[in-house]
Amino acid sequence: MKYANSYLGGIGGHPIELKICKGKEDAASAADCANQFVEAKVAAVVVTNTGQGDAMAPIITKAGIPYTSYSGASGSELASPNSFLWTAGFPAVLATMASHAASEGHKSVTLYVTDNAAALGGAKAMGEPAFKAAGVELKLVPVPLGTPDATPQVSAGLKDKPGAIGVVGDATMCASVLKPLKTLGTDVEKMVINYCTEDSVLDAIGKDGVEGATMITSTDATSSDDEVVVYKAILGKYAPDVNPIGAASAGYQSMMGFIRAAEGVQGEVTPESLITAISSAKDVPLPLGAGLTFSCDGKQMPGLTGPCSAKAIVGTVKDGSVAEYAPAS
Numbered sequence: 001m002k003y004a005n006s007y008l009g010g011i012g013g014h015p016i017e018l019k020i021c022k023g024k025e026d027a028a029s030a031a032d033c034a035n036q037f038v039e040a041k042v043a044a045v046v047v048t049n050t051g052q053g054d055a056m057a058p059i060i061t062k063a064g065i066p067y068t069s070y071s072g073a074s075g076s077e078l079a080s081p082n083s084f085l086w087t088a089g090f091p092a093v094l095a096t097m098a099s100h101a102a103s104e105g106h107k108s109v110t111l112y113v114t115d116n117a118a119a120l121g122g123a124k125a126m127g128e129p130a131f132k133a134a135g136v137e138l139k140l141v142p143v144p145l146g147t148p149d150a151t152p153q154v155s156a157g158l159k160d161k162p163g164a165i166g167v168v169g170d171a172t173m174c175a176s177v178l179k180p181l182k183t184l185g186t187d188v189e190k191m192v193i194n195y196c197t198e199d200s201v202l203d204a205i206g207k208d209g210v211e212g213a214t215m216i217t218s219t220d221a222t223s224s225d226d227e228v229v230v231y232k233a234i235l236g237k238y239a240p241d242v243n244p245i246g247a248a249s250a251g252y253q254s255m256m257g258f259i260r261a262a263e264g265v266q267g268e269v270t271p272e273s274l275i276t277a278i279s280s281a282k283d284v285p286l287p288l289g290a291g292l293t294f295s296c297d298g299k300q301m302p303g304l305t306g307p308c309s310a311k312a313i314v315g316t317v318k319d320g321s322v323a324e325y326a327p328a329s
Contacts (some may be wrong), residue, residue: 003234004259011274012265017276025145027055034059044068044274047257048251051145053077056325066278067269068261070253071218072306073118075125083306084222084278084296086217086257086286089204090168091117091301092312094127096216096328097166097191098134100314104189107161108137112153112177114169115142123168143173150176154184163191171195171246175204193217197321198234207320215322217313220290222321245321249288256287261296261308281308288327289313 005015009299019040021033030052037045037060046068047213053074060067061082061109069091072078078091098294101109109131110180113123120142131138141157145151152178165188174196179192182205190213197210220228221244231252235244242248261284278296286292286309294300294308301307315322 001255002238004255006072008259011259011262012267012269013068014269023050023052025051025122025327027052028056029145031059033041033102038063038065043263043269043271044258046254048254051114051116052301053118057083059221063271064275068249068258068278070166070257073122078306080306082275084261085306085310086253086294087262087292088301088307088309088311089159089218090122091126091130091218091304092218092306092328093168093193093308094123095130096312096314098117098127098130098136098138099328100191100214100216101131101136101164102134104164105187106136107164107190108162109164109166110139110141110157110162111168112143112150112157112159114142114173115144116321143169143177146172146174147248148172149180151180151183151185154175158184158186158188161289162188164191166191167196168193171200175197175201178209179205180204186286189214189230191216192317194219195246197222197317199243202320210317210320215317215325216328217325218286218292218309218312219253219288220313220315220322220325221245221288223290223315223324225290225325227285227290231288251309253287253289257284257294260284260287261294284308290327292327304325 001016010016023029023033034056047069054076057067057076061080067083072085121174192213195219261278261281282295283293289311296308298305300310312328313325314328315325
């Protein structure tokens with residue numbers, strides 16, 4: 001926000017003012033935050049990362065306020081009017097995992113996924129059809145939120161000897177799955193998301209625990225791309241002690257995506273004028289998107305109006321990070 005106000009003129013020439021609500025990742029606190037935003041008559045809501053989209057998005061969008069984020073997994077985020085997601089998020093990650101597994105000749109994949117409504121429900125609703133279409137059998141293994149050691153779940157997921165495994169969850173979940181995978185000594189291919197290379201994960205499992213994994217994500221915070229250079233310079237100035245990987249990159253992509261999408265707002269900054277501007281945003285460079293762009297016309301993914309993009313980016317983890325990404329084919 002400070003960078004945008006100082007160097008980008010805020011939104012439409014108006015300085016950005018934030019009302020912050022920190023949820024506890026449960027439905028009650030998420031709904032409470034949504035109601036606080038409505039009562040405060042905010043112009044827009046920018047969500048960094050949540051598994052409680054179904055508790056938040058309906059309240060916000062029904063009040064005529066745009067709900068925005070870098071990504072989404074719940075049905076309300078993906079398909080509600082006035083919901084805008086800068087990346088293809090979870091649907092693209094699942095589709096890319098399926099196509100990558102098929103291209104590598106894998107007949108089956110075990111997907112370890114956080115056991116909450118958005119992640120597990122999304123994996124069932126979107127992952128199962130994507131893997132079926134790719135000709136790959138999918139086995140979903142839920143891992144309860146906050147599980148410190150997922151050895152029982154990992155062992156159960158490996159029982160049928162899958163060709164590859166996927167991990168979809170936060171840093172704690174990544175560590176809880178990747179550590180027993182390393183201990184068990186399996187050489188099965190790993191497909192992960194960017195939370196799996198956060199410092200806390202690498203400290204817990206060692207860099208070799210994720211070496212060679214295929215990273216499938218919508219956020220590039222590690223390459224030498226110009227977007228990453230600018231991002232790290234901004235962090236260096238305003239938040240030098242913040243780890244650029246993980247939550248910080250999600251927050252930056254969410255907020256900077258909103259600022260770019262709303263750049264064309266006309267007149268007073270209101271929910272209505274922002275919805276008009278964002279809906280008209282076309283071929284906008286995606287922050288930390290490794291060359292991807294987004295357009296918020298509601299036509300990027302069949303059947304889903306929320307995603308403003310249709311692709312993920314792919315790279316290979318080496319020495320704990322990814323040096324180069326490319327858009328998924």
